[in-house]
Amino acid sequence: MRPTVHDIAAAAGVSLATVDRVLNQRPGVRHVTREKVETAIRELGYVRDVAAANLAKGRTYPLVFILPASDNSFMHGLNAEIRQAVLRSSAERTDIRTIEVPAFDPAALVAVLEGLSREKPCGIALVATDAPEVRAAVDRLVRERFPIVSLVSDLTGSLRHHYAGVDNIAAGRTAARLLGRFLGPRKGEIAVLAGSMLVRDHRERLEGFTAVMAEEFPDLAILPVLEGRDDPEVAHRLVADALGNAGIIGVYSLGAGNRGLIRALKEKAVDRVLTVIAHELTAHTRAALIDNTIDAILNQDAGHEVRSAIRVLKAKADGLAVIEAQERIRLDIFLKDNLP
Amino acid sequence: MRPTVHDIAAAAGVSLATVDRVLNQRPGVRHVTREKVETAIRELGYVRDVAAANLAKGRTYPLVFILPASDNSFMHGLNAEIRQAVLRSSAERTDIRTIEVPAFDPAALVAVLEGLSREKPCGIALVATDAPEVRAAVDRLVRERFPIVSLVSDLTGSLRHHYAGVDNIAAGRTAARLLGRFLGPRKGEIAVLAGSMLVRDHRERLEGFTAVMAEEFPDLAILPVLEGRDDPEVAHRLVADALGNAGIIGVYSLGAGNRGLIRALKEKAVDRVLTVIAHELTAHTRAALIDNTIDAILNQDAGHEVRSAIRVLKAKADGLAVIEAQERIRLDIFLKDNLP
DNA sequence: GATTTTTTGATTTACGTACATCAAAATTGG
DNA sequence: CCAATTTTGATGTACGTAAATCAAAAAATC
Numbered sequence: 001m002r003p004t005v006h007d008i009a010a011a012a013g014v015s016l017a018t019v020d021r022v023l024n025q026r027p028g029v030r031h032v033t034r035e036k037v038e039t040a041i042r043e044l045g046y047v048r049d050v051a052a053a054n055l056a057k058g059r060t061y062p063l064v065f066i067l068p069a070s071d072n073s074f075m076h077g078l079n080a081e082i083r084q085a086v087l088r089s090s091a092e093r094t095d096i097r098t099i100e101v102p103a104f105d106p107a108a109l110v111a112v113l114e115g116l117s118r119e120k121p122c123g124i125a126l127v128a129t130d131a132p133e134v135r136a137a138v139d140r141l142v143r144e145r146f147p148i149v150s151l152v153s154d155l156t157g158s159l160r161h162h163y164a165g166v167d168n169i170a171a172g173r174t175a176a177r178l179l180g181r182f183l184g185p186r187k188g189e190i191a192v193l194a195g196s197m198l199v200r201d202h203r204e205r206l207e208g209f210t211a212v213m214a215e216e217f218p219d220l221a222i223l224p225v226l227e228g229r230d231d232p233e234v235a236h237r238l239v240a241d242a243l244g245n246a247g248i249i250g251v252y253s254l255g256a257g258n259r260g261l262i263r264a265l266k267e268k269a270v271d272r273v274l275t276v277i278a279h280e281l282t283a284h285t286r287a288a289l290i291d292n293t294i295d296a297i298l299n300q301d302a303g304h305e306v307r308s309a310i311r312v313l314k315a316k317a318d319g320l321a322v323i324e325a326q327e328r329i330r331l332d333i334f335l336k337d338n339l340p
Numbered sequence: 341m342r343p344t345v346h347d348i349a350a351a352a353g354v355s356l357a358t359v360d361r362v363l364n365q366r367p368g369v370r371h372v373t374r375e376k377v378e379t380a381i382r383e384l385g386y387v388r389d390v391a392a393a394n395l396a397k398g399r400t401y402p403l404v405f406i407l408p409a410s411d412n413s414f415m416h417g418l419n420a421e422i423r424q425a426v427l428r429s430s431a432e433r434t435d436i437r438t439i440e441v442p443a444f445d446p447a448a449l450v451a452v453l454e455g456l457s458r459e460k461p462c463g464i465a466l467v468a469t470d471a472p473e474v475r476a477a478v479d480r481l482v483r484e485r486f487p488i489v490s491l492v493s494d495l496t497g498s499l500r501h502h503y504a505g506v507d508n509i510a511a512g513r514t515a516a517r518l519l520g521r522f523l524g525p526r527k528g529e530i531a532v533l534a535g536s537m538l539v540r541d542h543r544e545r546l547e548g549f550t551a552v553m554a555e556e557f558p559d560l561a562i563l564p565v566l567e568g569r570d571d572p573e574v575a576h577r578l579v580a581d582a583l584g585n586a587g588i589i590g591v592y593s594l595g596a597g598n599r600g601l602i603r604a605l606k607e608k609a610v611d612r613v614l615t616v617i618a619h620e621l622t623a624h625t626r627a628a629l630i631d632n633t634i635d636a637i638l639n640q641d642a643g644h645e646v647r648s649a650i651r652v653l654k655a656k657a658d659g660l661a662v663i664e665a666q667e668r669i670r671l672d673i674f675l676k677d678n679l680p
Numbered sequence: 681g682a683t684t685t686t687t688t689g690a691t692t693t694a695c696g697t698a699c700a701t702c703a704a705a706a707t708t709g710g
Numbered sequence: 711c712c713a714a715t716t717t718t719g720a721t722g723t724a725c726g727t728a729a730a731t732c733a734a735a736a737a738a739t740c
Contacts, residue, residue: 002430004726015689020728028687030737047431051391052726055695088663090342091387173677181635184524212677295521303665323428325643328680333673337513337552340668344696355719360698368717370707392696395725 003044012040023048050318054093061314062095064119065151065306066112066126068103072230072256073282074302078127078152081306094310097121103230104198106131113137116146123147123313125164128155130200147316149309152300153201161316164309166300166331168201172208172254174331175277178296179250180217182275187219188249191242195230195255205254205279220250228257236260243268253278262288281334289336299332343384352380363388390658394433401654402435404459405491405646406452406466408443412570412596413622414642418467418492421646434650437461443570444538446471453477456486463487463653465504468495470540487656489649492640493541501656504649506640506671508541512548512594514671515617518636519590520557522615527559528589531582535570535595545594545619560590568597576600583608593618602628621674629676639672 009019014037021029022037029037040046053059065082067075079098086096101108106129114137116124124141128134128150135158142148142159149162179190192209194202206225213222226242228235235257242248243264251274253261258278262285265276278285281299288294308327315322349359354377361369362377369377380386393399405422407415419438426436441448446469454477456464464481468474468490475498482488482499489502519530532549534542546565553562566582568575575597582588583604591614593601598618602625605616618625621639628634648667655662 006726017690017729018688021688024728026729030687033687049395049726050431052395052695053728055389055392055395055697055725056727056729058695058728091390167678170678174675177675177677181522182524184522208677301665301670307663307666323647325641326647330641330670330672330680331678332670333678335514335517337517337548338507338510338671338673340670346696357699357719357721358717361718364698366699370717373717389696392725393698395695395727396697396699398698398725 002049003046004049005046007044008037008040008046011044012036050320060093060095061123061317062121063097063123063125063310063313064116064121065096065098065309066109066124067098067100068127068129069100070103070230070256072232073259073284074256074280077282078302078306081303084303085306085310092310092314094314096310104129104196106134109134110137113141117141117144121146122317123149125149125151125309125313127152128158128160128200129153130155130198130203134158147313149312151305151309153199156200162309162312162322162327164305164312164327164329165201166329168204169208171279171298171331172205172210173212174208174333175205175252175254175279175296175298176209176212176217178333179252179275179277180213180220182295183217183220183250185219186249189221189223189245189247190250190252191223191226191239191245191248193226193228193235193239193251193253193255193257193261195257196227197225202255209252209254223248228255228260230256232257232260232263234260236264239264240268249274251276251278256280258282258288259284262293265293281332281339286339289334289339292336295335297332297334299334300329301332305329342389343386344389345386347384348377348380348386351384352376390660400433400435401463401657402461403437403463403465403650403653404456404461405436405438405649406449406464407438407440407491408467408469409440410443410570410596412572413599413624414596414620417622418642418646421643424643425646425650432650432654434654436650444469444536446474449474450477453481457481457484461486462657463489465489465491465649465653467492468498468500468540469493470495470538470543474498487653489652491645491649493539496540502649502652502662502667504645504652504667504669505541506669508544509548511619511638511671512545512550513552514548514673515545515592515594515619515636515638516549516552516557518673519592519615519617520553520560522635523557523560523590525559526589529561529563529585529587530590530592531563531566531579531585531588533566533568533575533579533591533593533595533597533601535597536567537565542595549592549594563588568595568600570596572597572600572603574600576604579604580608589614591616591618596620598622598628599624602633605633621672621679626679629674629679632676635675637672637674639674640669641672645669 005019009016022034082098099112101112109129110133138158148160149164150160152165154163197203226238228238239261276294277296278294279298281297285297289297312322345359349356362374422438439452441452449469450473478498488500489504490500492505494503537543566578568578579601616634617636618634619638621637625637629637652662
C-alpha cells in the first residue's frame, strides 16, 4: 500500500496539519520541522494521490489554446480535436478555451499572451509564430510559472516546457529520401510548394529536405520554393504555372492548401509520371493518395497533439512527470496501403 | 458543474441509498423505482466520477499479461514496457502480473487461460497464438465477463474486446509497395524471411505483401518463404544460404530474429545492391538502417501497445468508452531520417 | 520572567462515491 | 386484517487529501 499523509505525519513525528502545511507550502512551519517532514516524504516515497487531492480541491484545469485563424483542412482538424477534448472536459476536469489570432501575425499573438497573465489559466498551448517578440512573451509567462507547450510549430530557444508536434527537420529529410528513392535513377527537377517561409515548421521541413537532397540525390535539382500561403487557390495557380516546366519529375508539398495542388496535378500532369509527396492527411490528400495522384503523405496526428498537450499541461500544473515516449509526436508516413 | 448522486436522488424523488442501489446493481429496488432513477440519470447526464469511486472503493485493477517466452528483441522490449507500466502501478491503481507461456503452443496458452477464471483479474491481455482452442478459451472468458485484449497478434473471429496491435495485412502491403517503389524498374527475386507461418501476424504480413507484389510489381518474383522461427541463428543460416542465389535484389524480413539477417547481409552481400525492409526497430535494426544495410523498418511501438492495452482494459472494467483514435496502434515507418 | 509572536496540534468539514446498518414504510400472502 | 416480506429511507463511516479554526505549546523579544 502506498503511504498516506497520516504515515508521513507519524514518521516525521508531527501532526497532520503540519504535513499539510508542508505539502501545500503554507506558511507557519519552522525550517527544521519542514525538513523532518520532507525527509519522511522522501524516505517513505510518498506521492500525493492526485485523484483524491483534485476531489478535495474541486480542482479543474482551465486551459487556453491559441490557434491561428487559418482556413485550411489541417487547422480545421486541429479545431475539431480540441472540440472533442472539450466534450471530455468533465471527465478530465479540464476547462478549455480556444482563442483565434490572425495567422502570421506576431504582434497579435503577443497581445493575446499578455492578456493571459491576468486570466490565470493553469496551462497554455499555442501554435507559435516564430518571432523574437513571441519568444519574449512566452518566456515572460513561463517565468510567471504558467505551464506552456507549443503546438504543431515550435518556438526554439524559448523556455516553453514542451513541444507537441513533429520534428519538422526529420520530416523534410524523410520526404527527400522517399522522393529520391521512389525516383530511383531518374534525373530531373523537383518543385517545392510551401505555405510561407515565415513559419518555422515550413522552414525546417525545407531545410531537412534540401539537406538530404544535396547529400544523397545530386541528380535531382530543387527549383525555387513556391509560397502558396497555405491557400488552395494560390497553390493551384503556382503549381499550374510551374508544371509548364517539362523537366519537373517530382513535387514536395510541405504545407497546407493541397486542394489546389491536387487540382493542378490533375489538370496538367495526367500524361506525365510525377512523384508527389505531400504533408497532412485530409479528405483531399487521402483521395489523391488512393487515385495515385500523390505517392506518399507525411502526417502529424492532430488528435495526438491535442491530447498530448493537455496531458503535459496538466502534469506540469501538478508538478508531475510525463511519460516522455508517450508524448513524442511521431511522423506518420502513409502510403495507400496503410491508411487508417 | 456535473451532477452528483445527490442530484439524481433529488430529481428521481428517492433517497441516496436507492440511487446507490441502482448504480451498483444491488438488489432490493422495485422495477418502477429503478426506472425512475435510470431516467433521472439519463436526463441529467450523470456520469459516475471514477476517481471518487475508486477512492471510495480502494479499487485497484489486477491485470494479467500473457506473453510467449521468446528470446528476441521485440519480446524483450515488450517486457520492458510492461515493467515500466508496473512502476506506474501505484499512480494508475493497477496491479500487473505477467505470465510467460511457451511460444507457438496453443495448449499451454489455453491451460493458463483456464487457470485465470479462478484468479479473477479485472482484465487480461495476451499475445495470442492463433488456434481454435485458444479462440474458444478466450470466448469462454469473455462470456464470464473478463475484459480481454489481444496484443501484437490478433485473434480474429474471437470475442476479445479489443486488439492492441498493428494491422498486419496493411503492414505487409506497405512493405511490398516500399520495396517495389525503391527497386523501381529493376527485375529480380525477393527473399522473404518470416518467423513462423503458425502465428497470425506473420501470415497476415505475408498475405498483404504477396497481394501487392502480385497486383503492382509483376517484375518482382517472391521466393519461397524462409521460416527462421524468430531465431537469429536460424535466420542467419537461411539467409546466408539463400543469398547464394544471385537473382535476389530485395529482402523482406517480416518477423523477429533480425540479428541473424543483418549478419548474413554483411557477410554475403557487401558487393551487391540489395533493398531490404525489416520489421521491428531494435538496437540491431536501427544500426543496420543507419549503415544502409536496411532501407526501411516497419515498427509497432511496444510502449504504445502496452499503455493502450492497460487503458482499454481499465475502461472496459469500468464499463467506460475508449477514445478509438487514441487506441489505434499505428504502423511506424522508419527511414534513417526519422528515427526517434 | 512576563509578554508577544511564531509554530504546532487537534479537530472538523468537505469533495463524490461506496457500502453497511437499522428502522420505517409499502407491498404481498394467507 | 394481520403477519411476513420486500422495498425504501436515514444515517454513518470510509477513502486520501485540502482547508479552515482554535487552542496549546514553543520560541523569541524585552
